[in-house]
Amino acid sequence: MMNDPKVGYKVIATVTGLKGSCNAGHKVGDSFEISCYNTGGLCGWLYHDIFPHLSSFQFGGDFPWWEGDTIELECPDRFNLLKLKLERIKREK
Secondary structure, eight states: OOOOOOOSOEEEEEEEEESSOOTTOOOTTOEEEEBTTBOTTOOHHHHHHHHHHHHHHHTTOOOTTSBTTEEEEEOSOSTTOEEEEEEEEOOOO
């Protein structure tokens, strides 16, 4: 596995909601770093689903419905719905 080159913004994911149970074991309140190079332990289904948003977010992109440096995303599993808040933080040079 490639090492994370730490490029772009640092992205912190926080689990903000969970209906049912997460098959990756995440619980409300869990917080971890993710990037285009690091899944942070997310299952493949969720990581695949959020990757287009994550790549734009990590490298400074913006969409009109995003509010500043925080976005909210959801797991594609509607029976075990996990909600994530992503926060981007400028890296120190």
